[in-house]
Amino acid sequence: MTRTLITSALPYINGVKHLGNLVGSQLPSDVYARYCRAIGHEVMYICATDEHGTPAELAAKKAGQGVEEFCTQMHEVQAELARGFRLSFDHFGRSSSPQNHKLTQYFAGRLAENGLIEEVSEKQVYSNTDGRYLPDRYIEGECPNCGFADARGDQCENCTKQLDPTDLINPRSAISGSTDLEVRETKHLYLRQSKLRDTLDKWISTREGWPVLTTSIAKKWLHDGDGLQDRGITRDLDWGVPVKRGTQEWDGMQGKVFYVWFDAPIEYIAATAEWAEANGHEPAEWQRWWCTDKGADDVNYVQFMGKDNVPFHTLSFPATIMGADDNWKLVDYIKSFNYLNYDGGQFSTSKGRGVFMNQALDILPSDYWRWWLLSNVPESSDSEFTWESFQSGVNKDLADVLGNFVSRITKFCRSKFGEEVPAGGVYGAAEQAVIDQINARLASYNANMAAMEVRKSAADLRAIWAIGNEYLQAAAPWSLFKTDPEASAAIVRFALNLIPLYAALSQPFIPDAAQTMGEAMNVDLSWPQDAAEALQTLTAGHSFSVPEVMFAKISDDARDEMESRFAGV
């Protein structure tokens, strides 16, 4: 059996994510996971919250909570939203889990043994008022170059010049505004990625068929300037994975934690261990997904992420895996996405601009969002959410093409033959033509799904839905019924059989509607191998029910109302 391991980039813990975050990794990975399961792969689909780092601590402080309490609460919020959007994770973990602590420390220990960790003493800005070290961008001051008053320690937004925090005139904490800052000497661990540069370069260069977005970002980092730089993997923070060398203390590193970008990807593995523990499995059950010497050699591993995550997944994490030199499973394919913009600009949490996951579910069911977002996923370039486009996609594709098809044929059957599949008549050339058309589209759909071409898959699916309406229009069972009820019955029987077929094929995109269709037609859904065979599912006498309206249309008034509600300030 084909085994597929799928991970979605980890959403950061500090708040509810917007639709752009959702469509950039979780939603397309869910479609792929559902597809793989449907065609019979053994699937492990993993996601988790990314809980460490300065922003999490600040968000907790703002919420008046301890960081652990805050993360626990926000994890549950995000887990609930994931369920709301029907994200079918096998496990939705937490990067703060004991499993991740252990594994992260283990990897650091292995990397140290293999000479890939370097201790570096460096100068960092410490804020006495805030009681913490400040990352560069949390220090603000006057730009020495252009005089801009609110330049950040890493770069001046006004003149775009790269800065060092010590360059700033009258530096202050961006958190408290305090000017009681001092420069302290502190020791950190660096991952010597530069030693693995040639290995990584060779690896990236030999990846066949990866998205250009993925490889070009990796190559840029590998070859820019002096090439791949070593990277600090520890921080002076309280919340995080304590720095240890495996299970041993690390001299001089007490009180420090690993940097979030070191431990976050390791959580993919740790979350699978969490899954095993949560389900009462032996460790061997997760190891067979991740350890190539323990059964993972035949696993196909696919990662989904937005383009901002690419450097970490093409370089840092592979460096960790390769550097550990320990039979860990390396990724086979990285599917990366561009950004979704909102109505001519960016989504903005602070400005309340755009739709966030919780708001979306308050407005409309998840299938509506899934369909539009997936059929407009930013695959080749950034794409844009507009209410007009959303309304059009929902009303035309879901309500008119699919929903109305189900509605018209089930209601017609009910009124003329009752709520069971009618007997009589035979199929002819028209039915064979439909079978041929569907088989051709099905082949395309399968190929695009396997290739993770999400937009093209959505277009294929829609085309398959449309075939039903074309057939009914041409066959016109309502006219034929007056002169030849038997012939009409055959058409109705054939058309009704399209519903379970559509339901099965639609599952990855709109799982709730697919289930509704399956239940209405009283069948278990299975992925069709061949349309001719699949369209024999419902036989004469099979009972069904007419489903409620599956997709309500979005009115112009409702659209306008939402457009102004989410425009931001």
Place this chain on the structure above:
RNA sequence: GGGCCUGUAGCUCAGUUGGUUAGAGCAGAGCGCUCAUAACGCUUUGGUCGCAGGUUCGAGUCCUGCCGGGCCUACCA
């Protein structure tokens, strides 16, 4: 500054290794149908493929330059 991506019909996008009349959905127009969520079907109007050169028998596709949009640039994650 550097790097990458991108510019195709009013809108959103397809266009495989350069090969005959550049495609789809939506929007617009006309016709048809009446089973259905005023739904559906058929037909149809829109494009000197950002601009200017070049290579070639042949360029939306390759090369150069210019113009516009976006992203990244390593301590936000």
